[in-house]
Amino acid sequence: MARVHILATGGTIAGRGATDTSSAYRPGSVMIEQLIDSVPGLASLAEVTGEQFAQISSQDMNELLWRGLANRINELFEGDAADGVVVTHGTDTAEETGYFLHLTVTSERPVVLTGSMRPATSLSADGPLNLYNAVSVAADRDARNRGVMLAINDDLHSARDVTKSSTTDVQTFISPGPGLLGTARLGRIRYFRRPVRRHTTQSGFSADGERRMPRVDVLFSHAGMHADLVRASVSLGARGIVIAGVGNGNVPGPVVNSLAEAVKSGVIVVRATRVGSGDVERGVELNDDDLGFVVADQLSPQKSRILLQLCLAHELDRKAVQDAFYQY
Template sequence: MKKSLTSLTLALSLIIPISAFAKNNVVVVATGGTIAGAGASSTNSATYTAAKVPVDDLLNAVPQIQNLANVSGVQALQIASESITDKELIQIARKINELVKKPDVNGVVITHGTDTLEETAFFLNLVVHTDKPIVVVGSMRPPSALSADGPLNLYSAVALAASNDAKGKGVFVLMNDSIFAARDVSKTINIHTNAFQSQWGALGTLVEGKTYWFRNSVKRHNNNSEFNIENIKGDALPLVQIVYGSDNMLPDSYLALQKAGVKAIVNAGTGNGSVPNYIVPTLNQLQQQGIQVVRSSRVPQGFVLRNAEQPDDKYGWVVAHDLNPQKARILAALALTKTKDAKEIQRIFWEY
């Protein structure tokens, strides 16, 4: 009997590789946010203090994740995400880059506050060169709340990071069972668990630990990116700021940013990235003085058309295409590490 079992095991090993039975190794990198927050009571789902729960407690609260992968945790930051600056973005990216280079790490999950989760995910999508799954996850309710969404989001994020079919698809945002491309996703609701959406739709969904895919991200990312966190020196990026468009604007806002030393201004314009006629001279003056002008839109869907509303070719301005102002800020800052030529920056916006 023992001999026949040994023969059966040998026969199966010839058909199914031993590695198929091995669990992948996933590292959870905690940065704080609501998913690590705490409210005064179980009914405080919107009033709470972010970034209170350490990574080990997050993992221990969802022991089922160990059935998905060999999961370990790293506490990179403990911060509410609205307080993240370029310094923290670079710090997170360097930590992720260090982890994905390890041969025994198969995937990485970053727990993050939802307020600027999309910016961090997009930055990682651009600067970390790997085909290993990187998943950014958060929650809309703290762990202390009734029906907290963080535990299931974390479980699903680990399942996605451990999934071999998630390789090479770019950085993901996993929220509310939806798998989003980091480039496309935005926080669109501030009080409900279905807070994240993409106008181009999710890449797929994750149900009971299993991935289901429906589309791929076609823009350049990760291994195909010309940007690399290893080439960024220091802890700062070229300074890029956003001015929000409305009626009755003042040129003083742009001039104050010039005085602060900005290298580019993202104009979150109305409609098709529109710029008021009385603001155009100020932006042209700034552009002629070496400050790049990027036309984005405050409208959450659609995209900015070049040479529509404004003669971008004539002025030497850049359009953000479908990137929202906050994503445009990230890409403009990275572009400025490579070039100061508006045509080249526009090429970057088309490709990413």
């Protein structure tokens, strides 16, 4: 029987409300042992163990915890202490944690994030079934070498492609563009594809604590955006700026000039888009070669920030950063 270790970080899946129908709740208040006990049939899927890695709302997730998670997962796999790992996580930043792990876990063994949109004490809580499905995927030998995944609401997403699309809908997670990796329903798993970009064992990135994750700011573009926001980021020590641009990663003219000045000072600028899907292409409307900009290709602003941080931590130059956005 496969050995699956659950790393609990808190979030809504571990939330507790005053009543079964209350909309007010406290995330991260149910411990991992209680979560495991709330899911009938887990023992039939795998030999399950649990660990309370953190107990936070996912808006408080940060780079230090990301590194700790990646290193703990790598330690479990290198010591042959688990065949698969499940991470329970709040939904707000699950896509960011998942993508960081997608780039820094060094094993082909499955890592599966899951969470819930309703707290554990809620009427019709979705957490127990999500956890059941996540464990079934983590225990599945065919889940290997698919990168880090998110199993939620019967769907199976790649951590690279998934994003949260609704503040409250149980079916909030989507993978625009590439689509689902597969489905996982009551332990029945179907795979549709494998990720084609580099991840985990093919990744050149490390979560080594010796490498400092530099500051990278995300600036949201809009009509009438002020150029002084760019100068403020640079003055506060940002080594990278990701633009959540309009359309194909665009910003107003004065902001373009400020970004070009930032590039000359050594800051790496990545043009992403605030639009929910689609590619940001080089040389469309802006001359990226002359301006020294990097384009995000398919990555969202929040995931572009993670990739850029890792690139900077590994001291990649601008050309290598652009290559990374096409490779990862």
